[in-house]
Amino acid sequence: MSHPKTITVDEAVVNCCSPIGVGALSELEAGDMAQIFGALSDPARLRMLSLIASEDEVCSCALEEPLGKSQPTISHHTRILAEAGLITGEKRGRWMWWRVVPERLKVVARILSE
Amino acid sequence: MSHPKTITVDEAVVNCCSPIGVGALSELEAGDMAQIFGALSDPARLRMLSLIASEDEVCSCALEEPLGKSQPTISHHTRILAEAGLITGEKRGRWMWWRVVPERLKVVARILSE
DNA sequence: TCATACTATTGACAACAGTCAATGTATTCA
């Protein structure tokens, strides 16, 4: 989960989500948060995320076998994690390389730890 | 989200869930985590949780109106949050009183912040 | 005991999500 390269993180990725224990959530904010947690609510995606987080960078092609899912399914899941801002991908040559966005994980952790 | 009363928390609630960035998750662990995140993946439940977390204790009857959902739907959602270990309920008289389980929220936060 | 009030359960339905085979797109290399 270390991060040698400096990558720019979209502001919206970090400027998000007030903690849960301080006043009622707006419907809008609740919807945004629900999208993030929804991305984390599938076992395959959680294992995928943990695989990516354990390396510095992981190729899509390296996920198929350990997860035991078809290529389209892998593609589907990476997309959902990416749309939630939890991972980010870069295409280099034929390969798609994924890495986690630690800032985003911290945002989510902060939601819950007050 | 403060907690005047001492409540005993089931061990399994706290002894759970290794961080995401350290080695691949087992299928079993991924399933457990997915259940928790699944409970957090609905806007109504997130607003519900934030309402409960903002008070010390909240009656089921006090959730219907702010969430704009029917009584059976409220009951459905409290059950899912409770099964995920995120809230705990106590029946007193005719009323069901809910409070958050801060230890559980911290567990989830720890999954992501390592 | 009867009526009232709060919650849980059941059943039904529409919307959504996970999965894969088939196909399309883009990149590399001969």
Place this chain on the structure above:
DNA sequence: TGAATACATTGACTGTTGTCAATAGTATGA
């Protein structure tokens, strides 16, 4: 240019989920 490779998209199918009306359960108070 053509073949091979990695990934994305589409379409179809199945299973799950959010929702509520209707009903059942349980506690209170007259």
